[in-house]
Amino acid sequence: MCGGMGEMKILHRLPIILSILIILLAAAVRFHELGTQSLWNDEGNSYVQATRTVSQIVDNAARDIHPPGYYLLLAGWVRMMGTSEFALRSLSVLASIITVAFTFGIGRRLFNTAVGALAATIMAFNTFSIYYAQEARMYALLAMWSAAAFWLLIGWIRSDGESRRWGVALAVVNAAGLYTQYAFPFVMLAQGVIVFLWLINKKTWRVIWSYFALHVLTLVLYIPWVTTAWHQITTWPNTGESIPLGQAAAQILAYLTFGVTVGSGTSIAVLFFMTFGLIQQRRVYPWWQMMLAPALGFIPVIVFLSLGLFREANLKFLLPAQIGVALWIAQGIWSLWCVQPREPRARFIPKLAAFVGAFSLLIAFITNLSxxxxxxQRDDYRAIVQFINTDPRPDDAIILNAPGQQEVFYYYYDGDAAVYPIPRGYGGDDAATLAEVQHIIENHQRIYAVFWGTNERDPNNIVESTLDHEAYEVNTQWFGDVRLVRYVTPVQFDSWVESGVQFGETITLARYALNATNVRPGDVLQIQLQWSTSAPINQPYKVFVQMIPPQGPPPAVQRDSEPAAGLRPTTTWQVGETIIDNHALILPSDLPPSHYALIIGLYNPNDPLERLIVQSQDFLFITDILVEEGE
Structure with missing residues (x-):
């Protein structure tokens, strides 16, 4: 406690106004652009789960790494709000706003209104919190239950462990947290540490038994799911990455203090406030009260790292820890404000330092928000579907390489093309996958392949390597972390041109073939190049295929790729080996009718102007292509 009676009276008038203002700010930054982004893969899964019956949700969650609590809540939510991107994500927004409110309440109960307001403001503008508030997943709900649990824990401790109302509510909220995310035990462990610090001087079995009874009630409520949870946790693959501890700690600290938009590390001011708060407040407050924020901020991180869970995508499990860090920083700012130097003329200095430090943090939060x-932006499946729908053909096929994409893909796609989710199931049957891809190539003229999570479902790259070898890649486009590759299936070449032309000192174009020289806009021009080398090649080269209009460059249509769609870089070529290199050019629907020169060449991808010389030029003329009037 600090400040005179005048300050304390003002502070007592502020709680309602401050809490409303902070909550409105938190809502504004979370609702902003909420429906603009496409749903991404995991959100598609949430959507499908929410449209199922209760029994179907529970059954599907039993085979997943997420318990059913969030999906059940979302199912009720969408029946009221609808299934738009905005509606699906708004449940997470609401949970995140409630988390901000609970953070305010925790800070006020622990210390005073000022600490609560500071902590809630940090929570409101932290982009880690906002990022997952704008996602139709369970992580914002995980943070909400965590904040609610600590708010209730403080109430139970304040009652000296005697209030059944606080105790039962805490047990129910803990059970809700366990039904929401399997990382919630990290939060319960932090609760246990705080209770232990509180009980050090109690020496009473009654309170210990009371706390034990709360956990028994939580377990009773969770019994229907205990066996399933244990099986999923112990059998699901660990997705953590091996990374130096210092690097992991720097990124975690950045997320917990400022958010996802700052890279790694944090500011000196934050570290100072966190340290200063502990030093100052140990003289004023009991251990459990002083250590609550550090325990919530630190213990989940220790458990997370100890279990080898670190990777950037898993940091969402630490959203509850961000609540503790926000309280911890606020605790330090208020401690500095309360310093009373002996010299009266110097008493403004701590307050000025606290104000300047807090203001600089606020500026940093706002700067990092934009x-x-x-x-x-997340993976843009909406744009993928829009691209596919620009020119639909009856014989199109769509391959979803990782069947888990079906849910989000069908959220947007309602076309008539055949959709193949392969490899089937969890993958592993390479022979069956190969046979299915070959069947697709034989029965369709155009293929759209949507690649995501290939290392997990198709570790031997059967789908893409088969398409690259046996079909013709037209182009590749990234939509976030999802890659859309367009292929055309091969045609029989009527004739081959024996070339024997040398590029540079070692590479020879043995022969080539085209599917047509008279084409129309919208057609696909296929060309197969067969290469060889007279010596090993240390430099990777890209192949370019271009159609040059009569007036000269730039090319009207072009394709650039390492040989065999990147599967056979020139550095892998062996002497005496023939490299099959397929290329396809899809002609724009508005391509003007005319004669175009088809040329090819090779260049250094690190320096595109460095081309291999062929017949005293830096390209080889193949033939004239006549583009006729479209039908």
């Missing part, structure tokens, strides 16, 4: 809405 990139969140533009540079941290």
């Amino acid at each position: 990139p969140l809405y533009t540079q941290y």
